Amino acid sequence: MYKVMLVDDEKLILQGLLKIIEWDKIGLEVIQTADNAISAIELFRKNPVNIVITDISMPKVTGLELIKQIKAIDENVKFIILSGYDEFSYAKTAMKYKVENYILKPINEEELEEALIKIVNTMNMEKETQSLLLDKNRKLIQFINGKIDKSGLSKIHQVINIGLNEKRYTVSSITFGQRDNKENINISDIIEKNTYGKCEVIKNYDGQVIVVNSWNENNTIKDVMNYFQSIKINLLDELNTDIFIGVGDLVDSIDKLKESYSVANKLKKYILTEGSNACLCKEDVSNIKANKRSFSKEIEVINKLIIEKNNSKLQDYIGLLFDDCNLTPKNIYDLSIKIIFCADKISEEFKLDNKYSKDSLSNTIVELCNESTRDNVKTFLISELEELLLLMNVNTIKYSPVISQIMKSVNEKYYEELSLKTLACQYNINSSYLGQVFTKELGVSFSEYLNSTKNIKAKELILNTNMKINDIAKAVGYTDTSYFYRKFKKYYGVCPSTLREIKNY
Template sequence: MFKVLLVDDERMILDGISSIVEWHKLETELIGKAMNGLEALELMDKNTPDIVITDITMPGLDGIGLVAKAKEKYPNVKWIFLSGYSEFDYAQQAMRYGVKHYLLKPCNEEQISEAILEVIKEIKKEQAAEEYIHLIEEKATKSTMLQFENMLKQYFMYQNLSKDTVQAMKEMTKQNYRNSFAFLLFTVEEEKEFNKINEFSLLIEKSLKEFHPLTVVIENHIVGFARYSDELIEQSRLFHKAHNKTLSFSIVLSEQKRDGEERLSLHQLLDQLFYQSKQSFLPPTEWVEFQTSSSNMLPVEEIVIHLKKRQSIEALNCVKKVCHQMAENTVTPKLAKGYLIQLFLLLMSKFPHREVEDRLQVVSQMEQFIHIESFVIYFEQLFDRLIHHGKEERKLSPVVQDMLDYIEEEFGNPDLSLQWLASNRLFMNADYLGKIFKKEMGQRFSTFVTNYRIDKAVEIAEKEQDIKVFELAERIGFGNNPQYFSQLFKRIKGFTPSQIIQPN
């Protein structure tokens, strides 16, 4: 409904017009009546009309004075003047203020209604034009924002950037931060819908607004820039403390940067979280430098034995040990993930009859793990599934269980073999033992013993760095043949024993 105000110093005309016009049929509402221009201004201050129908000649403040004063404050109000033939000069003055509609007194309902409808048509046309302009401006703004957002995504995700992108980022950091900024990363560590991540992003920008953050949402990560200062670090710490009870997320802040070309990618920022626990706050003083080499060996056979014996805790401890060693050596997350994915695939190859995992899907999932603890959690669940799945199959026979126990006890015995075990411990036919072992364990007895001994060699060498190769060979059952031990070790592990004992 369009609001109408009537102004005339003659009460009869005011009452007459207000009563004869069917306001609702014209999509209008009469909101007030005034006897002069001053009263009209007071009413307009209380409730601004869309249309004012006013007389020209009035005491106090006439129609010309009213429109002159009101135009400054209410430029969008439309005017209809009531005038007599003798007031034509006044009407010409009103035209200077954009007044286009006049009614000659006396006028009837039809004339007044036609004038109102004409004004309403004009208002609607202007509103449509304004909406169109607003829509165009909104689209232009969204387009500009989208272009900037895409540029930020390229900056943080792609290795090779165009010269235009590099230059744009350089100019942006110079203008916004006067070449003193930090990279920041907020990583949401639980599944959330995209709109929830966006809401969290807005909360971050609002909380850190004094540091002028510029961020972009990439999957579950909010990454960008902010003006560097000690206050930024403290405010981010307080934000983390205030909100991590309702949402699991970690924060990474870089050291001070002075040039937009000093780029840190999203993956580089995420790498700093790899050896941290979930819900971490990582200021620049706690960043680590990663090593690009490692002598970590994978205790596959040891884990297999524990799983065959349904010892999930012991099997998981082997994984935890590998993770702990990589964390101590600050192995690059890419290399660490490669080791742990290899461990998963090797373990699955030992259980080919247990199709409990979609291996390609798991590898893809592991590559996206942010924290190393996610691998530990996954292996814990995997071991439980393998053992549970195994319960549905025939359990290890008592004789194979005994064979595994003797391997653990006698791996340092150079005489350990299938024949020796059959003759000296189990007192059974060696051929029968070999067949049942291969059937239940999936590999020959001699192969299993060799792999187990090599895994034990790795374990001993990592604990006793001063041990000699010949001593190590003797400890794990290779007797006086360290050369054969070294050749076999390298063939299985890809390294020589001396590279573990004396890493370069």
């Protein structure tokens, strides 16, 4: 049932309204009444309704002001105005607020019931339409992701604005910055207003707006790009925010929308190099050459500056690296991930409260890859490194000479069959006592520290070489590759092969 609120400063009218209509028979329920507009607004905020029937002339706050304020909260609320005044000015204002009906007092029971039935029918139709639109968007998303075929669109073909057998199609993605509090602006209206080809607009999907267009057979990619340049200009004017548009390939069948969408998705990463307020297609980036770089020297400098705790020079150096115009999107992500792993290594060596333990490292990398602009990536990294330096400043630890020597031995000979017993013999110390001292000073057992070192070294080889995973396992001292996989995943939250995939992103 739909919910109703009655508002009138005359209690007899409120009581009469409750009795003259058989509310439940027409699918309605009166859940609250109010004798003034101020109380009505407070009640609505606590418990919203679908329909408000209100007197127009009330003390302090009028019925028209009540409508204005409730419409500001929810523009879908339906209103019926009751009035003892047959004045055009009242009716004109009511029309401005899209009031459903204007009924003169004394109230005609049949007229009111007829108005209510009409509203109920309208809301039922709106509900069905909304459900159909949601189903349409869901199916379109499934289709462009290749999860359903063309037959899956047959049930909603009557509400799709693009034909299923057109000659040309594109899928494009529009990414927005902050919208400057203009959420009430309808993006679909702006896009459709500039559309000379048919289109579907899917809003708020994966943080972007997806536009699916159909085109005439003679339309070229140049025509498509001119169209989206116009869309970009209009969106910039209306929304006052940064915009990036990735235009997918122009395909010759609706069955190839998945291919077009894949291209549009890949183009999003070029916001890192081309900046915001760009509109790109695959041809625009085809001349950008792959720039393979290991960044080993840069990571050495960053490692040195972190160890020296030189925050000022570290920030300047990070800024210098990211100001390099020759970096490709892959370079930026590659360098960024290596910086995070460098920070992880130092965090481990300095025993800094497990900053990047287990899933935390994976989550940090995911957060990093979700940053969409070069400046945002740079800011993210500087923030992470500042936190690392802060932890280093408050957690500087001095180890006893023998423990320092054992740590050095592990770092240099981690790939050998090291044990606490053999090291204890080497330093003429009881192995049980040495184990207790080691755990007390480092907070972890010798075996945990050894496995940690092996994993760190393995991670460096995964990121900086093309060695096979099996060979890396042997290089760091694991004879059983499956055992290495288990230990590595337990330590980093991702298996070695997944880490290599992230590196090659």
